[in-house]
Amino acid sequence: xxxxxxxxxxxxxxxxxxxxxxxxxxxxxxxxxxxxxxxxxxxxxxxxxxxxxxxxxxxxxxxxxxxxxxxxxxxxxxxxxxxxxxxxxxxxxxxxxxxxxxxxxxxxxxxxxxxxxxxxxxxxxxxxxxxxxxxxxxxxxxxxxxxxxxxxxxxxxxxxxxxxxxxxxxxxxxxxxxxxxxxxxxxxxxxxxxxxxxxxxxxxxxxxxxxxxxxxxxxxxxxxxxxxxxxxxxxxxxxxxxxxxxxxxxxxxxxxxxxxxxxxxxxxxxxxxxxxxxxxxxxxxxxxxxxxxxxxxxxxxxxxxxxxxxxxxxxxxxxxxxxxxxxxxxxxxxxxxxxxxxxxxxxxxxxxxxxxxxxxxxxxxxxxxxxxxxxxxxxxxxxxxxxxxxxxxxxxxxxxx
Numbered sequence: 001x002x003x004x005x006x007x008x009x010x011x012x013x014x015x016x017x018x019x020x021x022x023x024x025x026x027x028x029x030x031x032x033x034x035x036x037x038x039x040x041x042x043x044x045x046x047x048x049x050x051x052x053x054x055x056x057x058x059x060x061x062x063x064x065x066x067x068x069x070x071x072x073x074x075x076x077x078x079x080x081x082x083x084x085x086x087x088x089x090x091x092x093x094x095x096x097x098x099x100x101x102x103x104x105x106x107x108x109x110x111x112x113x114x115x116x117x118x119x120x121x122x123x124x125x126x127x128x129x130x131x132x133x134x135x136x137x138x139x140x141x142x143x144x145x146x147x148x149x150x151x152x153x154x155x156x157x158x159x160x161x162x163x164x165x166x167x168x169x170x171x172x173x174x175x176x177x178x179x180x181x182x183x184x185x186x187x188x189x190x191x192x193x194x195x196x197x198x199x200x201x202x203x204x205x206x207x208x209x210x211x212x213x214x215x216x217x218x219x220x221x222x223x224x225x226x227x228x229x230x231x232x233x234x235x236x237x238x239x240x241x242x243x244x245x246x247x248x249x250x251x252x253x254x255x256x257x258x259x260x261x262x263x264x265x266x267x268x269x270x271x272x273x274x275x276x277x278x279x280x281x282x283x284x285x286x287x288x289x290x291x292x293x294x295x296x297x298x299x300x301x302x303x304x305x306x307x308x309x310x311x312x313x314x315x316x317x318x319x320x321x322x323x324x325x326x327x328x329x330x331x332x333x334x335x336x337x338x339x340x341x342x343x344x345x346x347x348x349x350x351x352x353x354x355x356x357x358x359x360x361x362x363x364x365x366x367x368x369x370x371x372x373x374x375x376x377x378x379x380x381x382x383x384x385x386x387x388x389x390x391x392x393x394x395x396x397x398x399x400x401x
Contacts, residue, residue, distance in 0.1 A: 006120045006182060007129055009175055010113040011136035013073045016171045017109045018140025020080035020102040021049055023164050024087060024095060026148045030157045035090050045099045047351055052103025054347040058200045060111035061337020066190040068183025069119075069336065072112030074172050080105030081168045084161050107347065110323070111339040116182050118327040118335045124269055126327060131265025131320025138258050185333075200341035209329035210338060212384035216278055216322055217346040219377040222353025223285060224315050226374060227253070229354040231308070234367055239304055240297040249308045256309040257316025265320045274325035275385055282382035284314035286375045293371045 024031070024045060056079075063072050083101025086094050113133060121129040144164075152160040204210045231253065235246035264281065268274045288310040295304055323339060330338040357370040 003117075003120045003122070003125070003129060006116050006178060007132060009070075009178055010073065010117060010133050011139070012171055012174065013077060013109050013113065014133060014136035015140040015143065016077055016168050017080055017102075017106045018137050019144050019164060020084060020168060021106050022141055022144045023084060023102075023148060023161065024098060026144050027152060027157050027160060030152055031090070031095075034157065045095060047355075048096055048099035049103035049106070050347045050350050052100035053107030054103075054344055054351070055107070056104040057107035057111060057340045057343045057347065060108050060340035060343075061200050061203075061334070062190070063108070064112050064115045064336030065187055065333065068179065068186035069112040069114075069116035070175060070179045070182045071186070072336075073109055073116075074175050074179075076105040076108035076112065077168050077172045077175075078105075079108070081165050081172070084165045084168070088158050088161055090158075107340075107343065110343060111336040114323055114327055114339040115336040118332060119182070119185070123328075127268030127274055127321050127324045128262070128265040130324040130327070131261045131268075134320040134323065135258055135261045137319070138254060200337045201344065203330075203334065203337055204341035204345075207330065207338070210326065210342065212275075212381065213278075213322055213325055213329075214342050214345045215381045215384050216282070216318075217342050218349035219374070219381045220282070220285070220315065220318050220322075221346040221349035222356075223289070223374040223378060224318075224353075225350045226353050226357040226370065227289075227311060227315055230357065230361070230367070230370075231311075234292075235304070238367065239295050239299060241301075241304070245301070249305050252305055253308045253312035254316065256312030260313035260317025261320045263313075264317055265324070268321045268324065274321040274328065277321055278318060278325065279382045279385040281314045281318045282378050282385070284310065285378050286382075288314055289371050289375060293368055 060072065063075070067075070080102045083098045083105065086101065087098035114130070117129055117133060118126070148160045148164065151163050204214050232243070232246045232250050235241045235249055236243060239246075241249065264277055268277050272280075288307060291307050292311060295307065322342075326338050326342050327335050353374070357374065360370040360373060361367055363369075
């Protein structure tokens with residue numbers, strides 16, 4: 001099968017799971033006014049999303065082997081859809097259930113997609129294919145920003161939730177035609193056990209070439225979410241930009257990240273390995289964030305925007321090629337489990353990074369300590385990439401079991 005169709009379907013699933021994750025945060029101002037829910041609780045909501053993602057992503061490898069990557073992607077959408085319907089109740093406890101549910105759907109989607117794309121992608125184009133798939137993440141956010149506010153304003157927040165659920169339901173049906181051909185490697189007799197999470201973690205820890213990638217996942221994920229959470233505030237407080245201008249600079253960072261994801265994937269297929277590029281990206285993260293830490297009110301807006309764009313190209317642009325690297329170093333039948341295990345480290349970084357960064361800023365009264373800690377962690381990841389083992393795992397799934 002030409003790779004374009006599986007890639008398109010996996011991008012659709014990625015966009016829809018992202019849409020599900022950001023729906024309630026986009027509705028937060030309305031929920032705050034209509035239901036009396038403190039908008040500050042959105043931080044708890046986001047943490048709960050990635051807690052749910054961390055748990056279920058560890059089962060993804062076993063689920064993929066039993067049901068196939070396409071079916072697992074459908075399951076991820078069903079879970080996300082059901083979670084959004086639960087949120088219609090509007091109570092804080094049901095919103096928490098929604099957060100866990102959409103997180104589970106989000107955490108389950110990527111390993112299934114990686115399994116499918118690793119099967120159909122030419123090895124020489126794998127970096128670009130995986131990067132294109134990850135570029136669908138901001139597409140989901142874009143759909144949310146354009147769709148949810150006007151629907152909510154015109155018809156109410158519950159109608160907005162139902163609208164998103166209906167779109168996701170369409171995506172579940174749209175995925176089905178590819179199931180027979182792309183899930184032909186599933187093993188209906190394979191047992192999904194409670195030990196599946198531990199098996200995914202052990203697979204990562206026992207594979208020398210995966211250990212540096214896991215460290216990259218944790219550290220790069222942590223600093224990416226720190227920048228998402230604190231860049232606008234940093235630009236307003238330290239650089240004395242207005243909120244509108246700071247928001248524009250933030251948008252430039254995001255846009256640069258989208259373009260960079262595709263560029264890094266293309267480059268990894270032609271000029272350098274994913275492993276080498278991840279090290280270069282890590283160096284770029286350290287240099288650009290250290291430069292950002294020196295910014296102040298006297299800096300020209302052009303320079304501030306340029307530095308932010310470089311931050312976006314590095315700290316936001318790495319996601320596709322690290323997934324391609326996971327697929328490169330393990331046997332085909334282990335791609336789902338390995339991706340789930342490495343994603344667990346990503347989600348841990350996403351949960352731990354912003355909270356740690358925020359505590360350091362609050363304790364010291366400045367951003368220097370937060371940037372310093374994040375950069376030390378990134379530097380460790382770069383050193384592991386440059387000097388760690390790059391031995392591809394050759395054992396089959398049966399030998400591992």
